[in-house]
Amino acid sequence: MTSKTPEQQWLLEQLQQVADGVAQTFAPFCEVVVHDLLTPSHAVLAIHNNLSGREPGHPATELGLARIQDAELDPVIANYPNRFSDGRQLKSTSIGIKDREGRYIAALCMNIDLSVFQGFQGMLNQFVALQGDAPTQETLDPMGGDAIRARIDRFAASLATTPRALKAEDRRVLVRALKAEGLLEVRRAMEIVAAHLGVSRASVYGYAR
Structure with missing residues (x-):
């Protein structure tokens, strides 16, 4: 497990507050997930308006792993087509969060159920x-x-x-x-x-x- 600096921990805590506010605003249509990319094996830190059936502690997605490997990946990937495991269509947006060193440490992801x-x-x-x-x-x-x-x-x-x-x-x-x-x-x-x-x-x- 990668230890976190005080700055990284502070960023993650603030991001969870942002996620909570976004989720309350767009409930119940928008699932909001906070990913801790410093612990990819159990990256899901928080999940609001749970539409996908995932839980805190679930691993990083493919996009999360891509951010870990490539710090040059676009910080905002908006409105891309996605799909839940049961076939429901989604519109997703992923926002990567970097620390002062330019490393992706977290991501805020929003999944809108289009059904x-x-x-x-x-x-x-x-x-x-x-x-x-x-x-x-x-x-x-x-x-x-x-x-x-x-x-x-x-x-x-x-x-x-x-x-x-x-x-x-x-x-x-x-x-x-x-x-x-x-x-x-x-x-x-x-x-x-x-x-x-x-x-x-x-x-x-x-x-x-």
């Missing part, structure tokens, strides 16, 4: 459609996972939140709506719903009763 905004976009498209426009139709084909995820995203967007931030009672209403619309008949529907909501399949079966 909720894609749901907003879908609702807006429907709202501004003129009479005679053909509405978008969802199909229940064997690969109907996208239809299920889109329906969940729209439901969460109507509550100004994200699928994984839905309260238990809201999840119950949603799953019963999916059942009434026949979307739970799609192959692997329970598994798809559980993954998108970030809950167990047993929970989804319970909501559907």
Whole structure:
């Protein structure tokens, strides 16, 4: 473990305060992560509005490792496409923090879950459609996972939140709506719903009763 100078420790403490403020401002759509690049094997120092399922102590990302190896890497890499492990699309920004010696010691990373905004976009498209426009139709084909995820995203967007931030009672209403619309008949529907909501399949079966 690399020992930290007082200056480095002070910078990390200040960065955590910045992260907390940014996270509170953009909750619940934006995950904010503080990475300690002096300890890459367990770099995640703090995580707010947790959307990725990571925890403090998780290792550095590829971008974090790249910063450790190359001090000339751009300090601000903004709005690049990214993806969570479950397939949700993100817009990410990473800000590298250097010490007085010009060495990257930390990074502040922001990951915006685009699924909720894609749901907003879908609702807006429907709202501004003129009479005679053909509405978008969802199909229940064997690969109907996208239809299920889109329906969940729209439901969460109507509550100004994200699928994984839905309260238990809201999840119950949603799953019963999916059942009434026949979307739970799609192959692997329970598994798809559980993954998108970030809950167990047993929970989804319970909501559907």
